[in-house]
Amino acid sequence: MRTKPKFADSAEKVIEALALLQPRDNPIYLWPSIFRVLHCKEGCSWCCMRFTLDYIPEELALLSEAVRARFQPRKVQRKCIWTLDQYRLSGCPFLKEQGWGCSLYPLAPISCMMAPQIHISMDTRVNGVAIYAKRFSRPTAKGFAPCEFHVPEADAELRRELERNIVLWKRLHSWATYFGFDTVIPEVVRQLETTPAPRRTIEVYGGSGGIWGLLK
């Protein structure tokens, strides 16, 4: 029987985020911070916390045979996902030798790809769900991270961040579909693909009546 501490399960955290993205009474806001450009620092691997690394079957199929062989099937919400209990190891086996950079990127597990640019949580300040980038990533308890961000200035840079985001949201949508969640993710993607000014906060889901649109 597989035993593990609950905190180490990244799939459950992704599912918790998907549950927040269901159309519901609370509004859902997309903050422009998700378009910040992240500058990761050489030698830092703080984002590579001890978690489970999880893939749904269609994601696993994109990986090499050698990588696939490291993953085991398990049931999450009655669905099969493929997991490596990375938290049991002394470090992530996919961290590059010099201890910086992920050898699976851009096909790293979705929880790794989301950190730190896409964070989804209930936010009492807006009485709704906020989607934003953290100041830094998973190891907030450490209080300091060497990464830096800048707001994209040139349109080309913003477009690049936008495209990266869209790829990630589509991947998150495949998780939602796989686990049977009806979410606002297609609308997030539509907004990202069509909005002329993504530097502003976007009200993705307005709650009462579902009002879509840009906020000034």
Ligand code: SF4
């Ligand atoms: S904490 Fe910052 S610098 Fe370190 S791995 Fe994460 S994003 Fe990169």
Ligand code: SF4
């Ligand atoms: S899979 Fe990549 S990003 Fe995720 S913990 Fe391992 S090295 Fe870090």
